[in-house]
Amino acid sequence: PPLRPPRPWCRVGGVGAGCWAPVRPIAAMEFPFDLLALVGAPQGHDGPCVGYVDERALSSSSRGTLATVLEEMGRASAVAQGLRKPVTFGSNLGDQRVYLLVD
Numbered sequence: 001p002p003l004r005p006p007r008p009w010c011r012v013g014g015v016g017a018g019c020w021a022p023v024r025p026i027a028a029m030e031f032p033f034d035l036l037a038l039v040g041a042p043q044g045h046d047g048p049c050v051g052y053v054d055e056r057a058l059s060s061s062s063r064g065t066l067a068t069v070l071e072e073m074g075r076a077s078a079v080a081q082g083l084r085k086p087v088t089f090g091s092n093l094g095d096q097r098v099y100l101l102v103d
Contacts (some may be wrong), residue, residue, distance in 0.1 A: 028074060028103075033065055035102045048103040055093045067091055070098060 037043070041050020053066050067090030074088030088098065 019020060029072065031069060031072075035069065035100070038066060038069075039100055039102050041102070048101060050099060050101050052097045053093070054097045055095070057102045059089065069100070073098075 036045055036049055039049060039053070041049040043052065050071075053070065058066055070090035071086075071087055074086035074090070077088060078084070078086040
């Protein structure tokens, strides 16, 4: 098997593949409001939290704030994937959920 190059590299092509590709650092997105509270983290929680946004959360009083988060994430995702337009929007999730890692 090929030797693993130093980090930040990851294996591409599935299990047993011999190719390694550079890993770009993940850029964090920041927003001017408390996302931890919006995704349901307990008050005073410190550290990362995984929460989700569904249609019910979008229709709550925080609708505008969560919609803004999803719109911005959709735009950034489209750019990262080289898409012409976003596929994630801040409205009308239907029966879908969007999971967020918030720190």
